[in-house]
Amino acid sequence: NEVGEISLKDIYQIAKTSFPLCMRHLFEKVREDHHLKHGGRMQLGLFLKGVGLKLDDALAFWKAEFAPKVSAERFDKEYAYNIRHNYGREGKRTDYTPYSCQKIISSTPGVGDHHGCPYRHFSEENLRAALVRMGVSSRAVEDVMDKVRNRHYQLACTLTFEAVHGSSCDAGINHPNQYFIDSQRILQS
Ligand code: SF4
Known part of the structure; x- marks a missing residue:
């Protein structure tokens, strides 16, 4: 199969075996720091979308990783919009493509x-x-x-x-x- 769907529970294993170094680094950093600045969230977020992570799983992933530092309320207010936006569910509803x-x-x-x-x-x-x-x-x-x-x-x-x-x-x-x-x-x- 080409780009299939990847479930949230599989992403941690697949990151170790199949992510290029740029994405491995971002993935490790968000898990270590429980935060990523905007540029990193965009680069990794669009890549994960391209890998086949569905919007609900993407929201759950970022929310869980940010949780030690960012309350659920603040997450919904400050970060969820951008993630939905990347999936074309907000704003101009453009379906953004992962970075080359x-x-x-x-x-x-x-x-x-x-x-x-x-x-x-x-x-x-x-x-x-x-x-x-x-x-x-x-x-x-x-x-x-x-x-x-x-x-x-x-x-x-x-x-x-x-x-x-x-x-x-x-x-x-x-x-x-x-x-x-x-x-x-x-x-x-
Ligand atoms: Fe490899 Fe391209 Fe990522 Fe650089 S940006 S690590 S060349 S996949």
Whole structure:
């Protein structure tokens, strides 16, 4: 199946196996900090929508993750609108599409932001540590860092994909949701 539906209970497992590093990072941060600034909520929220998380599950996800810091009342008042908006249920009712790599790479995260592309926006030290946590071998890490030094961020992501899946990705990575679909295709075959 192509983009199916993903239920809330499956998202935690799937995040570990099939999210690209940009989304893994946001997902880990919201679970750690129980908050994400606007840029991160947009980048991760639209990705999750593309993955197949339904609106009700998306609302439940953000509400639960924010709960230690944000009361249910405040959540409904300050955050729920934007989530419904992303799903085209508010405002102009546009059905917003998830961000491409190009858009994410050219974003400019500020202090305290966690959105962006880790290959482009992380320090070398943080990127290396994140790759090791993903299970990328030290040899493959060097290949990835080589692409990063040459500013080939999507190629760096493609090499990471190939390293963690043990399978080639000839088309290359150009969209986080494509990374997800290709990953699921390999893991489910
Ligand atoms: Fe995400 Fe694309 Fe960067 Fe990979 S190359 S981490 S999918 S923005």
